[in-house]
Amino acid sequence: xxxxxxxxxxxxxxxxxxxxxxxxxxxxxxxxxxxxxxxxxxxxxxxxxxxxxxxxxxxxxxxxxxxxxxxxxxxxxxxxxxxxxxxxxxxx
Amino acid sequence: xxxxxxxxxxxxxxxxxxxxxxxxxxxxxxxxxxxxxxxxxxxxxxxxxxxxxxxxxxxxxxxxxxxxxxxxxxxxxxxxxxxxxxxxxxxxxxxxxxxxxxxxxxxxxxxxxxxxxxxxxxxxxxxxxxxxxxxxxxxxxxxxxxxxxxxxxxxxxxxxxxxxxxxxxxxxxxxxxxxxxxxxxxxxxxxxxxxxxxxxxxxxxxxxxxxxxxxxxxxxxxxxxxxxxxxxxxxxxxxxxxxxxxxxxxxxxxxxxxxxxxxxxxxxxxxxxxxxxxxxxxxxxxxxxxxxxxxxxxxxxxxxxxx
Numbered sequence: 233x234x235x236x237x238x239x240x241x242x243x244x245x246x247x248x249x250x251x252x253x254x255x256x257x258x259x260x261x262x263x264x265x266x267x268x269x270x271x272x273x274x275x276x277x278x279x280x281x282x283x284x285x286x287x288x289x290x291x292x293x294x295x296x297x298x299x300x301x302x303x304x305x306x307x308x309x310x311x312x313x314x315x316x317x318x319x320x321x322x323x324x
Numbered sequence: 325x326x327x328x329x330x331x332x333x334x335x336x337x338x339x340x341x342x343x344x345x346x347x348x349x350x351x352x353x354x355x356x357x358x359x360x361x362x363x364x365x366x367x368x369x370x371x372x373x374x375x376x377x378x379x380x381x382x383x384x385x386x387x388x389x390x391x392x393x394x395x396x397x398x399x400x401x402x403x404x405x406x407x408x409x410x411x412x413x414x415x416x417x418x419x420x421x422x423x424x425x426x427x428x429x430x431x432x433x434x435x436x437x438x439x440x441x442x443x444x445x446x447x448x449x450x451x452x453x454x455x456x457x458x459x460x461x462x463x464x465x466x467x468x469x470x471x472x473x474x475x476x477x478x479x480x481x482x483x484x485x486x487x488x489x490x491x492x493x494x495x496x497x498x499x500x501x502x503x504x505x506x507x508x509x510x511x512x513x514x515x516x517x518x519x520x521x522x523x524x525x526x527x528x529x530x531x532x533x534x535x536x537x538x539x540x541x542x543x544x545x546x547x548x549x550x551x552x553x554x555x556x557x558x559x560x561x562x563x564x565x566x567x568x569x570x571x572x573x574x575x576x577x578x579x580x581x582x583x584x585x586x587x588x589x590x591x592x593x594x595x596x597x598x599x600x601x602x603x604x605x606x607x608x609x610x611x612x613x614x615x616x617x618x619x620x621x622x623x624x625x626x627x628x629x630x631x
Binding site for chain 2: 248249250251252253255257259261262264266268
């Protein structure tokens, strides 16, 4: 499984986006691909409007969702790896 | 130089050559929204663009069509055409009214769809779908039944504080041989590349009409047509898939406005997938089927239009 270290810098990709029924829709014109983000996925996308380190993103989510940092980091890794695979995220 | 005045997409257009595909502007005020200029032909019109390529920048769009022309569209109000040597005016117009006008619509923050639109008592109905999906054929069948045409092949939606409007544009049908025959093969038609072009002189709706529904045409084997309203995410995706020249969106100064519009249109408009078996003898039945579907959803006795 893809692991992230606390200092990894996360930047979201430039995407066209719109909202419908509280869902964020992302569109990649070049790839003809569409993504729908709801709930925490939407919140993560919004937080990444400016690049953040992995640990800063965990801190933000822990405050918002009142979960333990360990549980948050574990869930987040899976989601970020998926975003990275889809080309929605770059990691430095 | 004589000026030719036209009105399409709610815009006053002046061109320095004739564009019979567009409805004429009847009252001149001298101040057009859009000017179309033909520049002297030259061989080095390409500037820095490779042949067959286009470039989208904020407020400026450039396109080179091989053996045809170089098009430059500025700020949603000026189109310059530099023809390549030996090109015909028909070819120049084909890409002017297609790609170049499409780019102009994006620059103006109008939402262009690859589809045909008719006026109905419920509002404007748009039919979209891939090349050859039957958009024009279906719109033409409604037209034969007395509905007014708003635009064939490309139509545009405008968002205003009063709601969403479908703008009138092309006063002509581009029809395949079957639909042309049902149309009675009118004398004033001409054959252009692969379609019969039939001018629409009467029964053209010259005013914007509130947008009611967008229909995505699909094929199936069943004899009974189906009308399926789309929900959630699908609505936005299918709407964006039916943009006219979607690759021109990226890089426009208006791209975020247009994406917001996509969300708004998907939310406020009925977006439906209409599947039917495609056969010439089925087309009349499809018209009746859609009229019933609209009456069921939007009311059997829609308010009478005043115009």
